[in-house]
Amino acid sequence: SQTIHQWPATLVQPVGSPLSLECTVEGTSNPNLYWYRQAAGRGLQLLFYSVGIGQISSEVPQNLSASRPQDRQFILSSKKLLLSDSGFYLCAWSPPIARNEQYFGPGTRLTVT
Amino acid sequence: AQSVTQLGSHVSVSEGALVLLRCNYSSSVPPYLFWYVQYPNQGLQLLLKYTTGATLVKGINGFEAEFKKSETSFHLTKPSAHMSDAAEYFCAVKFYTGTASKLTFGTGTRLQVTL
DSSP, X not given: OOEEEEEOSEEEEOTTOOEXXXXXXXXXXXXXEEEEEEOTTSOXXXXXXXXXXXXXXXXXXXXXXXXXXXXXXXXXXXXXXXXXXXXXXXXXXXXXXXXXXXXXXXXXXXEEO | OOEEEOSOSEEEEETTSOEEXXXXXXXXXXXXXXXXXXXXXXXXXXEEEEXXXXXXXXXXXXXXXXXXXXXXXXXXXXXXOOGGGOEEEEEEEXXXXXXXXXXXXXXXXXXEXXX
């Protein structure tokens, strides 16, 4: 069966510091991968998605970037965090065939101080 | 523009009462539809989905939803609420555009279950 991991689970970082969140998927090949942010009391905002290694699509311009160095690894990064980057970050995957549901990881709670 | 609307950001029901969470979408073409549940500080878990076929879909934990094309709705119901159903529920829609399985999510409905 497929599983998705995210780490760290929680993170407290000062403004201006770098960020690296990691997501890995097991038990499947060539998944589509997604990064979402969920701000307090709000819905999910799609940040990035990837259909293959090195292929990244950005949904909204912002202070973050994403990379996919391996088939089942998706990384969310920032060079300098802003207070507004605080939130709950969720990684998700879906099978490579379109029109399927997404499966979510446990999330990373990021607090920027 | 294509969109998803969840009516009511908070819904409170008594234990044993009917649960009804509303979801409407805006699209000229019937999309694929999903309901997810999120417990505090956890990821989202798929409750059920509609793609094609029978319009009444049964999911996990006793939930079901009915796709009504004429009303562009996909409301989530459960006959009898349990305390363990207290969580946030998200309706999501896959419109027939673009690549990957990009989903558009509603803003969520927080379900409170009282004794």
